[in-house]
Amino acid sequence: MEKYSLEDCRIVELDRHHSDRKGNLxxxxxxxxxxxxxxxxxxxYDVPGGESRGAHAHKSLSxxxxxxxxxxxxxxxxxxxxxxxxxxxxxxxxxxxxxxxRDLDDFSSGAVCMVLASDIYLEDDYIREYDEFLAFRNNG
Ligand code: TYD
Numbered sequence: 001m002e003k004y005s006l007e008d009c010r011i012v013e014l015d016r017h018h019s020d021r022k023g024n025l026x027x028x029x030x031x032x033x034x035x036x037x038x039x040x041x042x043x044x045y046d047v048p049g050g051e052s053r054g055a056h057a058h059k060s061l062s063x064x065x066x067x068x069x070x071x072x073x074x075x076x077x078x079x080x081x082x083x084x085x086x087x088x089x090x091x092x093x094x095x096x097x098x099x100x101x102r103d104l105d106d107f108s109s110g111a112v113c114m115v116l117a118s119d120i121y122l123e124d125d126y127i128r129e130y131d132e133f134l135a136f137r138n139n140g
Pocket of ligand 1: 040042052053055120
């Protein structure tokens, strides 16, 4: 299994079509935008102020996390270093590669966290215990 580092996780500037009259449109297209094909889309919304989500890692899943509306912070960790990204633009996506612990917090009111994922929902792909995550990183 390929081992990724924090540097492989970055903000992707998405295609934006602007019209003064009609507003904006952003596109994500398989084979063009991302280093993976999208198999599943899910989104979180109505997250109460002060709540956090995430607190897990994935063994194989790649994701693009987009603040489709509002804003929130995503903190990624490789078990040694961590990096925070504040997402507040629908045309910015955070590329998250496998093997990264993620915490999402600081949700604004009305925030919509849209996630484009490389695979279907597989509970076996989740690492929900931080100790288990560290062991996964160290044994890879
Ligand atoms: P979870 O991934 O734990 O949310 P968080 O982003 O807070 O870590 O998922 C919350 C619940 O939703 C959990 O019961 C599993 C379910 N779920 C699905 O059924 N399918 C999905 O694609 C996802 C992402 C979650």
